[in-house]
Amino acid sequence: MFEGTEDGSPEEIELRIAAVLTNLPIIRSLAASIAMRADFDLDSIADLRLAVDEACSTLITQGAPGATLTCAFTVSAEEIRFVVTVPSTSDTKPSSDSFGWRVLTTLTDRTATWVDGPDDGDTHLVHIELAKRRTEGLPG
Amino acid sequence: MTGAQSSRARDQSSTGYEHLTPLFVEMAETATDDPRRAELRNKLVTGHLPLAEHIAARFSNRGVPREDLVQVATLGLINAVDRFQPDRGTDFLSFAVPTVMGEVRRHFRDASWSMHVPRRLKELNLAINAASAELSQRLGRAPTPSELGRHLNLSPEQVFEGLEAGNAYHSMSLDEALSPDSDSDPLGDTLGQPDAALDGVENYESLRPLIESLPERERQILTLRFFRHMTQTQIAERIGISQMHVSRLLSRTLEQLREGLIGEPEPKR
Numbered sequence: 001m002f003e004g005t006e007d008g009s010p011e012e013i014e015l016r017i018a019a020v021l022t023n024l025p026i027i028r029s030l031a032a033s034i035a036m037r038a039d040f041d042l043d044s045i046a047d048l049r050l051a052v053d054e055a056c057s058t059l060i061t062q063g064a065p066g067a068t069l070t071c072a073f074t075v076s077a078e079e080i081r082f083v084v085t086v087p088s089t090s091d092t093k094p095s096s097d098s099f100g101w102r103v104l105t106t107l108t109d110r111t112a113t114w115v116d117g118p119d120d121g122d123t124h125l126v127h128i129e130l131a132k133r134r135t136e137g138l139p140g
Numbered sequence: 141m142t143g144a145q146s147s148r149a150r151d152q153s154s155t156g157y158e159h160l161t162p163l164f165v166e167m168a169e170t171a172t173d174d175p176r177r178a179e180l181r182n183k184l185v186t187g188h189l190p191l192a193e194h195i196a197a198r199f200s201n202r203g204v205p206r207e208d209l210v211q212v213a214t215l216g217l218i219n220a221v222d223r224f225q226p227d228r229g230t231d232f233l234s235f236a237v238p239t240v241m242g243e244v245r246r247h248f249r250d251a252s253w254s255m256h257v258p259r260r261l262k263e264l265n266l267a268i269n270a271a272s273a274e275l276s277q278r279l280g281r282a283p284t285p286s287e288l289g290r291h292l293n294l295s296p297e298q299v300f301e302g303l304e305a306g307n308a309y310h311s312m313s314l315d316e317a318l319s320p321d322s323d324s325d326p327l328g329d330t331l332g333q334p335d336a337a338l339d340g341v342e343n344y345e346s347l348r349p350l351i352e353s354l355p356e357r358e359r360q361i362l363t364l365r366f367f368r369h370m371t372q373t374q375i376a377e378r379i380g381i382s383q384m385h386v387s388r389l390l391s392r393t394l395e396q397l398r399e400g401l402i403g404e405p406e407p408k409r
Contacts, residue, residue, distance in 0.1 A: 028391075029307075036285055036300055042272060043282035043371045045303075046387040050394060057398055097342040099401075103394060106366050135281060 010076040017071070019063040019086050027071055028053045031082070038075050041135050048132045051107040052082055055128040058094050059086040062126055079109070079133040091115050091124045109133045157233065160187045164226040184221045185214075188236065192217040195240050199248070200380065209244060216243030264302035267292055269382045282373040282383060306384045343401055350400040358393045361386055 015030060017023050031052035035045040056069060063069065063086040074081040093113050095101060104111045110131040117124045160183070167180040195216075196209035220236035248266060271291050275283035283291070285299045292299075341347060351359060360379065364370045372390070376383040 033300075033304075036303060037296075039284045039286050041282040041284045042303075042383055043373050046372050046383070046390075049387070050391060053391065054394060054398075061402060095342060099341050099343060099347050099397070102341065103366060106369065 010074050013073040013075070015071040016068050019060045019067040019069040021057060021060055023069070024053055024056060024060075027056050027069075030071070031073070034073050034075060035080060035132070038080060038134075040080070040132070044132055044135055047107040048080060048082070048130075051104055051130050051132070052084075054100055054103050054107070055082070055084050055130060058100055059084055059088075059126055059128060062086060062088050062090065062092070062094065064089050064123065077134075079131045082130045082132075083127060084129075085125055085127045087123045088115075088126045089122060089124070090126075091118075093126065094128060104128075104130060107132075157188060157191070160184055161226075161232065163187075164224060164232060168226055181221060185218055188217055188221070188232075189214065191233070191236065192240055195237070195244060199244050206380070209247070212247040213240050213244050216240035219243070261301060261305040264294075264298065265305040268299065268302040269306070269384060272383060273376075276373045276377070276383070282371065307388075346401055347397065350397050354393060354396070358389055361389055362393050365390060 013030075013034060015027065017026065028049045032045055032049040035048045040048070052071075056071065059069060067087050070085045072083045072085075093115055096113070101111070108130040110129070112129040113127060115124050115126050163180050163184055167177060167184065170177040170180065192213035193210055196206060196213040199209055200206045217236060217240055220232075220239040223239075224232055224235050226232075248262070268288055271288050272283055275287055275291060279287075285296060285303065288294070289296055289299045294302075351362065354362065357379065361375055364375045364378070365372065370378070372386045373383050376386045379386070
């Protein structure tokens with residue numbers, strides 16, 4: 001009903017914002033707004049909002065001082081994909097044994113994390129990717 | 141869930157107020173300073189209490205504790221008993237129901253919002269919450285914004301506005317005013333600790349005291365969502381609050397746990 005672009009191709013939305021915890025409300029509002037407008041059910045909207053919050057706060061605490069967080073949403077007919085990236089001085093991946101990781105895997109359908117670089121100096125890029133699928137059995 | 145069942149049972153016998161009708165006439169005919177009058181008034185209020193409880197129950201899944209609602213509804217009932225004029229030809233119920241509901245609605249407007257939200261949006265949000273509970277029952281899952289829009293005959297933008305208004309809804313102070321167990325079901329007793337489920341979580345040692353220090357209801361919700369894998373809508377139904385309220389409580393709980401694990405929260409900038 002309200003989903004995506006006119007030709008049905010996935011819609012991409014990107015937000016770049018200072019990697020500080022006080023910016024979390026902006027990011028989670030955007031996540032909820034995107035899921036709402038993609039006509040996800042209320043449980044999925046709330047789950048995505050919590051998961052985005054969790055992923056971003058994990059990376060914010062790992063980011064280099066003064067870092068910028070990049071949040072990319074891709075909305076397709078089947079799912080909303082979210083990739084958050086932060087430059088970090090460390091090449092440590094977020095632990096998949098942590099409680100935070102359990103939160104992410106419970107709330108979403110797909111979760112991944114990886115580290116790129118360094119391609120300039122000693123800055124690594126740490127990523128977390130999430131996907132929330134549209135609940136089956138929904139009309140349209 | 142026993143509350144909902146008993147109110148439904150009461151509903152079926154809700155024509156059982158007829159025996160009280162003559163008392164109104166009697167009270168109207170009794171002088172104001174006659175001690176019989178206070179006695180009649182008492183009987184009328186007590187006799188109609190199930191009505192107040194029933195109306196309170198209809199509003200009970202929206203983030204305000206049921207006891208508060210029953211209290212407010214009872215006040216509305218007392219007002220209705222005092223103001224009802226039996227010689228006007230209407231029966232008491234058709235006079236009392238709107239009076240009591242009005243009182244409960246006013247309570248929602250006055251007590252439950254943390255920032256100024258226009259009344260239209262508050263009522264929109266309440267309508268969406270009620271529709272969401274109803275549709276969840278029917279569909280067996282949470283509804284989508286477009287389903288809510290169709291059900292309430294609202295445009296998508298109106299539904300979005302109403303959903304967003306829910307983020308300004310303040311139920312925390314009311315929750316905190318409650319003693320931990322006053323409105324929770326026996327779930328807390330049977331649930332146990334999430335200890336076994338936490339096995340293998342690396343920060344288990346620092347996490348466990350944080351979870352244990354959570355208020356009873358927050359711990360229940362956390363456990364049901366992350367260790368029992370129930371959806372927010374299922375949790376809402378089980379605990380007797382709205383899905384939006386579950387969402388707010390979960391969000392706040394996760395934030396507290398994160399802050400606790402990190403140590404000091406990042407200073408505000």
